[in-house]
Amino acid sequence: MPTCRPLAALSLLLPLLANAAAPDSAATRAYHNPLPVRLASGELAQNCADPAVLRDPRTGGAKGAPTWYLYCTSDPVSKRERDPQGKDGGWHFRMIPIYRSTDLVHWDFVADAFTDRPAGLAAPTSGLWAPEPEYLNGRYYLYFTVTDVVDEHSPEKGCGNDSAIGVATSDSPTGPWRASTTPVVMPRRAKAGCNFHWTFDPKVIETDGRKYLYYGSYGGGIFVTRLSADGLRAEGQARMVGAPGRYEGAEVKFHDGWWYMFASATDCCAGPLTGYAVFTGRARTPEGPFLDRWGNDMAKGRSGGTPLLLQNGNRWIGVGHNTVFTDAAGQWWTIYHGIDQAEPFFSAKDKLTRRLALLDRIDWVDGWPVAGGGRAPTDQAMAAPIVVEGAAPDAHPLAVQVAPRVKPLWQDGFKGRTLERRWTWLRPRDKGEWSLGREGLVLATQDADLYVDRNTASVLQTALPKGDVRIEAEIRLDAPEDCCATAVQAGLVVMRDDDNYVKLVEMAREGLRQVEFAKEMAPVEEYYPRYGNTLAGTPGATTWLRLDVHRDGGQERYTAYSSQDGRNWVGGGTWTHRLGPDARLGLVAMGGAGRRASFVRVSVGSLSP
Secondary structure (H helix, E strand, O other): OOOOOOOOOOOOOOOOOOOOOOOOOHHHHEEOOOOOEEOOOOOEOOOOOOOEEEEOOOOOHHHOOOOEEEEOOOEEOOOOOEOOOOOOOOEOEEEEEEEEEOOOOOEEEEEEEEOOOOOOOEOOOOOEEEEEEEEEOOEEEEEEEEOOEOHHHOOOOOOOOOOEEEEEEEOOOOOOOEEOOOOOEOOOEEEOOOEEOOOOOOEEEEEOOEEEEEEEEOOOEEEEEEEOOOOOOEEEEEEEEEOOOOOEEEEEEEEOOEEEEEEEEOOOOOHHHOOOEEEEEEEOOOOOOOEOOOOOEOOOOEOOOEEEEOOOOOOEEEEEEEEEEEOOOOOEEEEEEEEEOOOOEEEOOOOEEOOEEEEEEEEEEOOEEEEHHHOOOOOOOEEOOOOOOOOOOOOOOOOOOOOOEEEEEEEEOOOOOOOOOOOEEEOOOOHHHEEOOOOOEEEEOOOOOEEOOEEOOOEEEEEOOOOOEEEEEEEEEEOOOOOOOOOEEEEEEEEEEOOEEEEEEEEEEOOEEEEEEEEEOOOOOOOOOOEEEEEOOOOOOOEEEEEEEEEEOOEEEEEEEEEOOOOOEEEEEEEEEOOOOOOEEEEEEEOOOOOEEEEEEEEEEEEEO
């Protein structure tokens, strides 16, 4: 059976729509992730990162079925394509491969946008990332990230990270493309020297005769600015719409009176420990602010975001950097990249994560997008998009979220004079560094950590009962909004030992406050990472954390949630791990000294369907 997860908050039960489509419609148009993206040789492409889809406006209607084009970031796509003397580690990096489809499922290679980095714009080692195809002014435009511009365009010569937004134009969606030698957005200094903001991930929209460009990433945040009428240069004052350190890969669409921004969070490319995910917010204007379902701003330090794509415990992890579009029947869809846990790397040695193209339907429920009927990323047969003009969308069942039954086992408010006997210290703390009382258990944050080989933090531990369990904690992390230079954090950890655990914490770093859900494991294969993270919801003045543990044979599924009020829960992703029956629950306050964390309440209950 496929694994289902809550859609966002909660106690919300989604309605079950009409079940089965007619046998001659959806059933005969079924597809299964990943999408078959095929090279000219017939080989299936092994990478399609940062996918973007363009429906060719010159096709469809009276001219026949519409044609779609899929553009992928510059990457090796075949392990057979090698150049041992090449400048890219012996791999053949295709410069934005382009594929064509008439059914939105089967994609066939047409051309690479470029045979090499565009001269006069990109330095010889630059990447060409995150393509954004558009049809503007009666022509085709291709916007893309240039990770390293030629010195002529840089305020600091000799740097390799002075990124910019480039553009090329063509009379065809497949080229030939003529790249402008002048960036649309120039490199932007963060500090002196070779220290630049990440000018990545372009997205263009046009409305009411005006064009807007979104760009940016973790290094500096996501911005929106006006775009010139000819589409070749940014104009005016840029406005931040996505928080630094939190979001990248903006995709913006208009639906039912609202502009929706889809943005990706955390590391895209950590192989089997990738926790990439997509969150959404909406605004009445293209310039934001983009607020989530609960009113949190995606550009603030306590950054908002309504979850859309989160790994759910099946084969797919690291799902994100999506493109959103409608099929010939007006049904919404998203294509995004994901990582197969069975084969996470294209090359682990060269740190090339294998990112495949996945497709899921989007439905709108109470004004918010739901992907894959609440099952995304899907790993079962699904009804494919409709490509015949005038046809009606298929009925599509949404997952009904049935809340599990929870039997309370124990709760601790830490109001006594001493710790209850269930608790023991791993690496004991001095008495002056913790206390019990009206505020609960108060821990001074430590200049210590549990991270790869730095295993110095104290952990207050207790045994977990057998079977499936729910762990909850109500915490307060006392730190100013502009905190901290290091990743100061407090929360829960379920661990077998220092190198094998899952961790759910509120974290404060460089003005960003978020709920991190991480996994560490050891030993690992050569060149593999040991630590990866994803996210849950927005922390509040008080933050409630929830971790559901489902044990299935020798493997466990850990699903995270968080809440700002203890009632409305925002679902995070799911990590699988093998911590075993003797894994212990721990409480931590670490990552930097000088702050306080209060554990107001911790509880454990047993779960049943």
